[in-house]
Amino acid sequence: MRIIVSRLIQHSSSPFSRLHNVGLLRNVRLLSTDSNKVDEPFKVEEAETVQVPPPPSEKLLVLGGNGFVGSHVCREALSHGLSVCSLSRSGRSSIKEPWADKVVWHQGSLLVPDSLKDALNDVTAVVSCVGGFGSNSHMYKINGTANINAIRAAADQGVKRFVYISAADFGVANYLLQGYYEGKKAAEAELLSKFTYGGVILRPGFIHGTRQVGSMKIPLGIIGSPLEMVLQHAKPLNRLPLIGALFTPPVSASAVAKVAVRAATDPVFPPGIVDVYGILRYSDQK
Known part of the structure; x- marks a missing residue:
């Protein structure tokens, strides 16, 4: 040239x-x-590889996970890929199903606060299914004191969300189980105090489903499911004086478990009290 x-x-x-x-x-x-540079090889510098940390895994602690409702909660949580552990007086569940092998079982009593130390390690949310019947003093201790201890321990540990399975108000029937309902109310008040923005109280009525008792399975849904179908559409009857609360519709254990797990893991789930109709509504949502 x-x-x-x-x-x-x-x-x-x-x-x-x-x-x-x-x-x-x-x-x-x-x-x-x-x-002169046309024939030179074109150099492309590789971008620096950025190590993105994996999303934080959620670990759910189910109190009373080997009970009727608690076992449904464990199974529901596992189906969503959550890490699940459970604390109960008997420790490992006697249920011989594959899901039970995926739960980390802790043995302890909520009446002994130190029992919760190991169980609460790395826990992001708690679902309490603890409750019981007996004398008034015993019912208050199990439904009230035990759950209050758990709520305080979880708050001290920095747990973000706490879901408590309480019970619907049956009006006159409450006087027959005074210790039961007084204990529930005390636990509810403590939860709303300690977990203002992350506390959820579920108030189901009669919970039906297949209950495991030893080697036997009792199909409570035979009675509960038809009643649920009828009474969930008869909400005005619930307002009748004295006997209205007796028309509270039953709800399945699987529905309670579904809403409990969602309330424990969904950060936008509203805190506060969810009644039977709310449980039925949330359980129908995908």
Whole structure:
């Protein structure tokens, strides 16, 4: 290319042509300098690899996980890929089903606060299914004191959400189980105090489903399921004086478990009290 330009310069006689040729020669030099790099391999620098930390795994502690409702909660949580552990007086569940082998079982009593120390390690949410019947003093201790201890221990540990399975108000019937309902109310008050933004109280009525008793399975759904179908559409009857609460519709254990797990893991689930109709509504949502 330089030879061609030099010949052009030789055949140009005017000063203007000479100036033009000088500028052209400079441009050619620049072009020729760049053209020498055409055959060089094109280098591409690799971007730096950024190590993105995995999303935090959620660990759910189910109190009373080997009971009727608690076992349904464990199974529901596992179906969502959650890490599940459970604390109960008997420790490992006697249920011979594959899901039970995926739960980390802790043995302890909520009446002994130290029992919760190991069970609460790395826990992000708690679902308490603890409750019981007996004398008034015993019912208050199991339904009230035990759950209050758990709520305080979870709050001290920095747990974000706590779901408590309470019970619907049956009006006159409450006086027959005074210790039971007084204990429930005390636990509810403690939860709303300690977990203002992450506490959820579920108030189901009669809970039906297949209950495991030893080697026997009792199909409570035979009675509860038809009643649920009828009474969930008879909400006005619930407002009748004295006997209205007796028309509270039953709800399945699987529905309670579904809502409990969602309330424990969904950060936008509203805190506060969810009654039977709310449980039925949330359990129907996908």
